[in-house]
Amino acid sequence: MDSKKLERLRARYADRGAFDGDDPVLLRAARDVQTGDGRRTLPYSGVPTFLGLPHAPSVDGLDIAVVGVPMDLGVSNRAGARFGPRAVRTIERIGPYHPTFRGVPKGRARAADVGDVPFHSRYDLAHCLRDIEEYYAGLRARGVRPLSVGGDHSITYPILKALGKDAPLGLVHIDAHCDTMGSYDDTKFHHGGPFRLAVLDGVLDPDRTIQIGIRGAANMFWEFSHASGMTVIYMEDFMRMGLDAVIAKAREVVGDEPIYVSVDVDGFDPVFAPGTGTPEAGGLSSREGLALLRGLQGLQIAGADVVEVAPQYDPTTNTSQLAAQILFEEFALMTLGEAG
Amino acid sequence: MDSKKLERLRARYADRGAFDGDDPVLLRAARDVQTGDGRRTLPYSGVPTFLGLPHAPSVDGLDIAVVGVPMDLGVSNRAGARFGPRAVRTIERIGPYHPTFRGVPKGRARAADVGDVPFHSRYDLAHCLRDIEEYYAGLRARGVRPLSVGGDHSITYPILKALGKDAPLGLVHIDAHCDTMGSYDDTKFHHGGPFRLAVLDGVLDPDRTIQIGIRGAANMFWEFSHASGMTVIYMEDFMRMGLDAVIAKAREVVGDEPIYVSVDVDGFDPVFAPGTGTPEAGGLSSREGLALLRGLQGLQIAGADVVEVAPQYDPTTNTSQLAAQILFEEFALMTLGEAG
Amino acid sequence: MDSKKLERLRARYADRGAFDGDDPVLLRAARDVQTGDGRRTLPYSGVPTFLGLPHAPSVDGLDIAVVGVPMDLGVSNRAGARFGPRAVRTIERIGPYHPTFRGVPKGRARAADVGDVPFHSRYDLAHCLRDIEEYYAGLRARGVRPLSVGGDHSITYPILKALGKDAPLGLVHIDAHCDTMGSYDDTKFHHGGPFRLAVLDGVLDPDRTIQIGIRGAANMFWEFSHASGMTVIYMEDFMRMGLDAVIAKAREVVGDEPIYVSVDVDGFDPVFAPGTGTPEAGGLSSREGLALLRGLQGLQIAGADVVEVAPQYDPTTNTSQLAAQILFEEFALMTLGEAG
Amino acid sequence: MDSKKLERLRARYADRGAFDGDDPVLLRAARDVQTGDGRRTLPYSGVPTFLGLPHAPSVDGLDIAVVGVPMDLGVSNRAGARFGPRAVRTIERIGPYHPTFRGVPKGRARAADVGDVPFHSRYDLAHCLRDIEEYYAGLRARGVRPLSVGGDHSITYPILKALGKDAPLGLVHIDAHCDTMGSYDDTKFHHGGPFRLAVLDGVLDPDRTIQIGIRGAANMFWEFSHASGMTVIYMEDFMRMGLDAVIAKAREVVGDEPIYVSVDVDGFDPVFAPGTGTPEAGGLSSREGLALLRGLQGLQIAGADVVEVAPQYDPTTNTSQLAAQILFEEFALMTLGEAG
């Protein structure tokens, strides 16, 4: 490095603050990040909210509501996802800038952490699902798009019922399980069947549905996925096709109409997401999952969720951190996607 | 049990809800607990706040502000207490009813979680202490009593500076260490010396100060406590005197004037509070500590804190749970104490 | 020590095996412990069963059945006790000799681990309770006394319904909560109310019921305990009375008729039992709890349980170990009690 | 989706249970899974056994015996694998359906968890190995194929001695270490040498042996592997060749004669298997390891094991879960392999 260059660098950079440069996107990002009085907020300070967004007592006036759904009565094995929203709220340092889409989602939409869905009873799965549907119908009536943190996967059925009421949605679904099983234990509302119920209710379009990461002994239960016309990408398919081909396939399947994005953290290998109720060895890596989501840029997202985070099984908090990052990717897709 | 009694019980209790009875205190407590629409709030739902209190963006109009002070630049050994406020907020099921004082603190005062003290720099201990002092001076100017969650114990010095400005306060101090050490490592602001600084600044009255639970190798540093006239209850004293005598001594020392209550969780045995930076074997049990605090009922509390919760060292969350309970006890002392 | 004594010791002890001595009780204990071929079983080998007892596919011919009840749909906060039976089975080195009663319980009764109560649905609390009642009615019909591992405390109501059908039982109940609350969240079957239901069904005699270790904010809910005539020993009472007086009181209350013993691990301080769903600071120590149970020697025990072990919150396994020890104490009371 | 399709789906699927479809393999799988009375077994209920298989007091009449070998006296560093069998038994939700081979292993063979090898002494490595050899000789004499869970890797030597007595076996060996070291610390029986001993005893054919995943500082010890003609796939080789080529190489090396499959969990990266005694950074992923095993379909498996699970170092239970899945893959190879 010649001395002139060093001088130039010194002249320009020796006394600048954290946000240097003239890139207008970054400048705006910097402004979005900084608080009014010049103080940067500590990552670990204040009342914890999803993605560090403001907490809003009401959803009125919002474009996007980030909602917790602390309900896990639908699990078949290990409970705990009722604590998922708390765990994801507590993760620090996610966003606000999106490195691939080069933008700050919260600068593009009025978004807030609106708290959790209120429930009439912590003891009644079917009633909880009704409470959820009613809540999301309210969001939809106000034109607010939801971004949700479960809770177990049974919550996605009432969400789809609310969002797909007028026209069935497409779906990009990352999971170890297709979740299209029928009734057992005297209920159809368990976390193994939401997408079957959604199809049968006409709120989810199986032809525009792709399920990615599927594996494990439960594979014996997914006849409905195939019978209804869903596209199922088993892990063997994933490994054979490669990431780029899977992304292309997903875009081809869901098309340009509105879709929902649903991520069950057990789609990831248990090493990346131990904190969940029904782990299956041999799943996606965090790198693959994040790239998959980023590959959806430009699609119309009616809503999205990340579910099945059970922090009791997550001593490193890796699962919650990954879930928070996924939430941020979904937030970015809903706000910056068009820039793609 | 004769059948008539059974009939009477059935007649009265068979169809009642969770809150039965005619006791006016309990009825009011029940009302305080219930939300407006008859739904009980789930312990694990919503944005986590201290003691489940509402989050207030401003301190105006409050009687009591519960404040987080996420700063641990004053520690001598293990850092981590900067995450103390987050950890204590996340604990569920503390209060709202106080079983010994038979009342609901939040029914007696306008209280809220007002977030955390804002800092200019996460890298400068002395500056952080100035930020804290300024913040608490603001609370005091508005007539708001503070209830604080640290952070390391260095935070109590600027709090006392703000609260004791006009008249030095008395102090009930539970800790393994007297924290009256002088300078070392080129600073006097470390967490081993706040109470020395407060005395030398004239905001803490050593004659009305009692320090309880003291033990360990650091005992060689506490000359100032004795020289200034503080009452020091070493653990050997505690074991010899017994709980009731210690409570009586504390009340005798601090008298009827306003006091501050400061609880360092390392006053408890590491078994009860592993999540802290400078644990010392052989400390108080949770039962003893809670009884000690309850024994202060009726005293004038100008403010209180619980400090040195480092959740990184707390795999069971026992430390955070105990700290949250202590916070609730302090809240109760500040609201229900007069009922004693 | 003179040389003659040393010679005598050498002569007698130099070549003996682990079980020396002529004490007939110990000799029988040794025989009970040893396997037929001279091999001692490793504590960590084999299919894990409760207390290392044989696993029995059928309850026929048993005196005592140790039963798992992996159901936690009744919890109000943290789920997880559905994994309690697995966790307690996995603990090694409990028994077989009882050091205070000086005997080997399994030498005095035909006892086995009979597996877990079968459930029709993991999603329906009320149905689960019916399944439990039916199962225990079957045990009772065969003259088999049950020793149960929960599961949450809601399971004790159907157990009492089965066991107290002909004559209401007395109860020694260790817990942080009286569990005599009424309905909320549209159900009366939650884990906060089993003993109220049992009284109202006439299967539990409140006059012969003592509840020990009660504390915390939920104290506002226990009117029924007092109204129905139960004896409630709050933690303050316990600390004031002392252990011996509490034991005497318990024996006085329950008298000589058959009783049930129910231990919720949250009766212990969270330090001793972090692995539970609704911890309350300031509870019993393990030493106190075990002494309490041993103090019941000689009473008629119709059945007993230990409940609310949630191993997800128990990184040291201390909770499961304590629960396994409690289970053994209860087993000892049911077999060696008469020797007291 | 047109409305006719929706109607057809509703007609067929609206009222079906968990197991729909006409696929005869799946129907049989469903029958294998369901218990007689229509109740599905909870994943977390009952006495824990390997893969949820029945516990058999005797090996008579079995095709396959799943055996625990809780012995870790052969480790060179961190002990703990003596608790491996207990840990693997405790994992829920592995199988019963194999998603790639499309079948239910336990439907194809009489298989049971037969408990653990009994040992004369927990203190004598050489004696333990004799006990193991004797036990497996008994299995072999009865025509029962063993599937074993260690224990440390020293256990594989006596197993091979028993199984390869008449004709040396081939071997597929996944591990970070070749385990063909000579004597040190006055013994040749440590866990670093079983395959050397087996070759020198003529029970293992080095020409039909492949070792996969080898890496780390211990690489200096593996001359015997090369000298004896084993095929060693170091991790660099693995990364360069790719998964498919490694599978092809393995099949080529071992040929069509009977082989043994031995999986040391330290063959996997410590991230996938932290719970082991001698972790080595840079190993296989779970996806690669499972695919490797599935690639062996159709080979003749005389026996198989998974070893070196030390649950003390496995706070997420990821290691035990992976080991249980490997056990299931081996079980599938021994029963469904021919269907490939």
Added chain:
Amino acid sequence: MDSKKLERLRARYADRGAFDGDDPVLLRAARDVQTGDGRRTLPYSGVPTFLGLPHAPSVDGLDIAVVGVPMDLGVSNRAGARFGPRAVRTIERIGPYHPTFRGVPKGRARAADVGDVPFHSRYDLAHCLRDIEEYYAGLRARGVRPLSVGGDHSITYPILKALGKDAPLGLVHIDAHCDTMGSYDDTKFHHGGPFRLAVLDGVLDPDRTIQIGIRGAANMFWEFSHASGMTVIYMEDFMRMGLDAVIAKAREVVGDEPIYVSVDVDGFDPVFAPGTGTPEAGGLSSREGLALLRGLQGLQIAGADVVEVAPQYDPTTNTSQLAAQILFEEFALMTLGEAG
């Protein structure tokens, strides 16, 4: 506080460093603590050694050698104590000042961490014990008193053989188990029998031996303790007698002749010492144990140890911290005891 006093305090204390005061003991302590160049050593810096003592390559010239004995081949259940020395070395902030004896042990004796006993084989229990005996015989020949960190309790037998060669020692023994069992599993060298062997070898005087904290199912094995004349304080005795009476009894039993002090961390309740191989519910608290040791002040200590620390079971490091504190208490007894 009047203003004059405040002025006096300010005059004297405003500018002093951490070590103020004129107390000659404290001044000397301060000098002992400070490093030459005025820098205080960080608690967490440098190569970890026992109690922060210097590491000595040779024992020559030492008064006291702190020795690690990383051997756990004698355990009957959970291994892991081989990592005990590493775990205890890693604990920071123990000493250097002793708060009760008011002195700095390392100022009174040439003491160092001399590393660990070298072993010929990590696989041979009997050989390891010979290695230990030889090593301690060497210490004794050089007049160096040993302070040891186990390892399992089997190590104390060879230590006593070396130290008690000329005259049998007395013993203060804190433990859940008497460790006077005979042979089983073909060895007498297991961790359940060191004190029997020591008596039979004439190196331990049973009449001058007291065993404190005994409890649990293993109580059936302690005939030898009683037969040989040891004083056994069962936990029930301890609770009945109280701490002061137990200390008095211990002093009476061991008298003025040289004694050995041996502390098995399982003497403490598993809550205080979860990190151990054979935990027993219902043991000593840290407060009681430390007071017990301090009660031995003035006795002649020929050597001391703390054993059975298994850090794999100690997620909070509470066990290691307690063990380090015990080590420090023993060090203080060996150096400052005479000041009592």
Added chain:
Amino acid sequence: MDSKKLERLRARYADRGAFDGDDPVLLRAARDVQTGDGRRTLPYSGVPTFLGLPHAPSVDGLDIAVVGVPMDLGVSNRAGARFGPRAVRTIERIGPYHPTFRGVPKGRARAADVGDVPFHSRYDLAHCLRDIEEYYAGLRARGVRPLSVGGDHSITYPILKALGKDAPLGLVHIDAHCDTMGSYDDTKFHHGGPFRLAVLDGVLDPDRTIQIGIRGAANMFWEFSHASGMTVIYMEDFMRMGLDAVIAKAREVVGDEPIYVSVDVDGFDPVFAPGTGTPEAGGLSSREGLALLRGLQGLQIAGADVVEVAPQYDPTTNTSQLAAQILFEEFALMTLGEAG
């Protein structure tokens, strides 16, 4: 395998020790490993040092000094890296043989663990950096190359100032963050900016600097890297280019002049390195990172470090194990690199 071959194998190998073979490299390695008296050192014995190297009180006469830098005052989020050196020292079984370079680093250089950099104050970031610079200037003056274990990444700036004083160094930098940010919170010395400061001070040549693994929201801050001419390999680049191309690029960028190697463990995915302060999902795998480092063989290494290990967040110790392996790779590059 024919019988002759078996005989030959037996003849040669039946009675050999752990180190067989005639390979001169391995023979020398074996000699380097063995201690003088034929005893192999246990992995878990003795005072823990970096890579098991001898502890040297002085740096005189060394070629390479392995230094701990326990300072984390520069972190922006989670503290804890002050305990990094202790954690890395405690890892057992790293080296001494390097499997890819086929040699024993410690046989090629006089190397030792020289303890930690002494600091004047644990409370003053800027002063700590001056202490570090002074210490490393001393090493450089003595011709000792440093190999360092942080501490947070702010420590690399003063190290570079000392090492690059005469001629700016090249840099291979593995990290999630470029660490070329300007001032914030009133300081430029935080862990987000060391490489900017080093360039502006003329001790680091940006044209010979490559930064690999960059990702996450902080990407908005790295203008300086681009402006100064550094080569930045974002994770997307890494995934697109593949490992071999990245290695080639790195070699091309840094050329043949002396370079520094700096590895922040957060360059790895949080799954591989959870124990760090600012984790970012989607990073390198351990396999990739180790291969990257090995790809630098033959380059001139003036010094190297591994930083940001925060063991409080590392329940499996995977992070510390990976860091210790990285340290060993760096040690190998500095000693065996020329053999490439």
